């Protein structure tokens with residue numbers, strides 16, 4: 001039986017502070033993919049026996065089996081360090097891939113791919129985005145295609161910004177087929193996959209980096225198809241609903257920790273005869289950050305309640321993704337400002353957080369695209385209501 005929720009939350013905070021945070025100090029600014037892989041594996045050895053491994057996943061797969069309305073609180077705690085989600089095996093993209101495989105994969109695929117992923121023995125990636133003129137914000141621009149020749153699938157694709165691809169054991173790849181978009185599960189050591197480059201990016205704490213991949217004349221069989229051909233977009237959505245929310249949870253942890261650093265600094269630092277904490281403009285930045293973090297937590301909790309009822313959470317996940325990603329960026333930026341030159345330095349992790357959080361406004365759907373979808377749904381409802 002699991003300990004009660006307050007105990008689990010306290011244990012997660014203690015694990016992050018005592019086991020994970022000390023490892024952060026080994027890296028100032030830059031971290032190589034090799035270093036990140038090593039620290040990830042070492043932390044997972046401790047994470048696996050911490051009693052906090054995979055809070056949201058079923059007990060059969062080694063998780064705690066918590067409902068989302070409870071698990072999200074552990075995700076936020078783990079998210080206080082960039083290495084925390086790695087330690088508990090709840091980092092992207094593996095966490096989203098586990099969810100999708102759990103829901104859609106057949107018994108054989110679960111045994112081959114999901115079980116080692118949940119055990120932390122392997123990493124995975126999700127290959128959807130393509131270089132122009134392929135799919136980016138608009139998934140209907142998908143160029144990757146697979147056709148059947150003599151009973152075997154032949155897949156051709158160029159993909160980029162595929163997080164975790166370097167060192168991953170397998171990828172889920174979205175491609176057009178005559179039935180519609182289809183997801184295939186492909187081992188990354190396949191000779192027809194070329195890792196063209198690890199793309200240099202602003203962020204550095206994503207194991208396996210963000211990679212450009214080429215799939216040329218890749219031969220696959222029906223056993224490599226996830227679920228049914230033609231249901232690829234539906235499955236991608238099954239993955240994205242909770243995956244968008246778990247990004248919100250993890251990054252909210254970073255905003256909360258940044259605020260702790262900024263508050264501690266403001267209480268100590270004198271300026272114009274009083275502490276920064278006594279300066280009204282600093283107070284406003286602190287107050288606004290608390291308000292927006294509270295609103296973010298409330299939105300996440302609400303969306304988790306819908307997920308726990310087994311209902312689709314597309315609209316709420318979109319609104320939450322936009323609000324939380326903008327909140328996290330605003331809060332980390334304010335905290336860095338409050339800390340002045342110390343914020344810019346690598347003496348504190350806030351400068352690194354600043355670099356890491358920026359991409360969240362772009363991936364999992366750029367915020368502008370979410371706003372477009374939210375507005376479209378709103379107008380559809382307005383039309384249905386009539387005037």
Ligand SMILES: Cc1cc2nc3c(=O)[nH]c(=O)nc-3n(C[C@H](O)[C@H](O)[C@H](O)COP(=O)(O)OP(=O)(O)OC[C@H]3O[C@@H](n4cnc5c(N)ncnc54)[C@H](O)[C@@H]3O)c2cc1C
Pocket residue numbers: 093125126127128129135136137138160161162163164201203210359362363364365366367368369372
């Ligand atoms: C760090 C990082 C990790 C990623 N990891 C993965 C991964 O693991 N797997 C994967 O498949 N992909 C991944 N991606 C890709 C990500 O999903 C795409 O960046 C995203 O879908 C946007 O596509 P794009 O970059 O091609 O932007 P584009 O489609 O070129 O759009 C550029 C910008 O145009 C604007 N825009 C686009 N459409 C509209 C519109 N309708 N209205 C208003 N403005 C609009 C937005 O501001 C958008 O940011 C990752 C990206 C990043 C940055």
